[in-house]
Amino acid sequence: MPAAMTRIAICAPSTPFTRDDAARVEALAAAEFPQLDLAFHDQCFQVDGHFAGSDERRLSVFVDCANDPAFHAVWFVRGGYGANRIAQDAMHHLNAHAATKSYLGYSDGGIMLAALYRAGIGQPVHAPMPTDIRRGGGEAAVRRTLAWLAGDCGGQEPSLDDQTPTVAFNLMTLAMLVGTALMPDLSGHVVMVEEVAEHLYAVDRLLFHVTAHLAAVGIAGLRLGRVSDVPENDRPFGSEPLAMVQHWCARTGIPYLGPADIGHDIDNKIVPFGLA
């Protein structure tokens, strides 16, 4: 292997992937990014009920990938649910090699990003995951992360500047993080949120909860990403996500800063946690 190769460990802190979809991602990377070497860990394909293996298995594989000096980055294969069952323990097992890596993912993977950011370990990055290959046109999303790993920052969220530290989260994921031992200190940060497949009343409820917590720590402001695949309710909610976020920002004194180009879709942009 030439010295210039960037080796990327891919593991599943939450739910399992399939070998067929992994092969598609490998083929895309091989064709377009020969300087990247993707290593899908077998654990990505393990199934234990909802999860990609037991808590112990997902924990040990993540720690192995993070601590291995042969890898430059750890990419979460997919979200779903489950990272909160291992994230806190994982932080206690990371070594000096783990601190040199980037960690990439979103959705439930945001739990790992949050825990790493709180612990000050490595570079957490909100970014498309291998699972995005499953979307129509999903190659564009996967390619965005691969390009970033190859040194091209063109896929970063356009509102990022080098003045204000920024993070990006799925709204439900952030709602479950606030007030827990996994939550980083976001004072002074721009916080971007996006949501998928939640009823509008649930989005409003989550915004109530999240703004109450974020106002208490004094964030720089909130940006709203896309709220997509909203299920139909028995009646219209009567308000759209933009109005909701403006309502709760006004109620809690958080500046609303405008849209964020993130979401559960192929246009989801890259947000390195902290200063870009």
Place this chain on the structure above:
Amino acid sequence: MPAAMTRIAICAPSTPFTRDDAARVEALAAAEFPQLDLAFHDQCFQVDGHFAGSDERRLSVFVDCANDPAFHAVWFVRGGYGANRIAQDAMHHLNAHAATKSYLGYSDGGIMLAALYRAGIGQPVHAPMPTDIRRGGGEAAVRRTLAWLAGDCGGQEPSLDDQTPTVAFNLMTLAMLVGTALMPDLSGHVVMVEEVAEHLYAVDRLLFHVTAHLAAVGIAGLRLGRVSDVPENDRPFGSEPLAMVQHWCARTGIPYLGPADIGHDIDNKIVPFGLA
């Protein structure tokens, strides 16, 4: 009206009810509890998108009912979603008459119960609501609350004692309350939780969040009510609610105290907040 009549104001802090179902509840009360006088406020039937009237309307009607010396109790007609948009403002407008009343409901109504309990106003009570008349056999649930209002405590949750203050919440409702300005101090309390219509992975996620917060305040222990109407997922979760709550209690050091006889069903028992 004879002096012995107990007058009950019924209003809708969250979502609307129908006049037909209200008539069924009135007929049941008239036939079996002549000492109770139910007053369904017109606002129960108002519709504004998702809500039973605008925030301003729901707020002012709740405050009017609570502050009116003619009423002995305020009964929430239905949950759904929306009480969190008015609860904090409402507390600032309650008078001395509001402090003499019982407030009954559950589900999203738990938001109002929490805010009242935090403010030390009146007697919040987890109890079936008029909307339970819609369930098969729902008369039994409605009758339980009517009997309690008429002075019969036989419908109270059987594990209650006069030693340990207790509260009961829908799990999602409690998850949205923790860490906000509506959350009462539950140190030393038994906390009962129940859930409906959430995927098992979501229940596990909510338990992670709630136990993290409750462990920090030092509750006496957790009791698990029923987790009902769980939607089918694309694969089995691999763990049942009892195992989940035991897992998170063990992780956070909260004593798990056993089942609670509460839930979104006709057997839902009554839990007066505090000491029974």
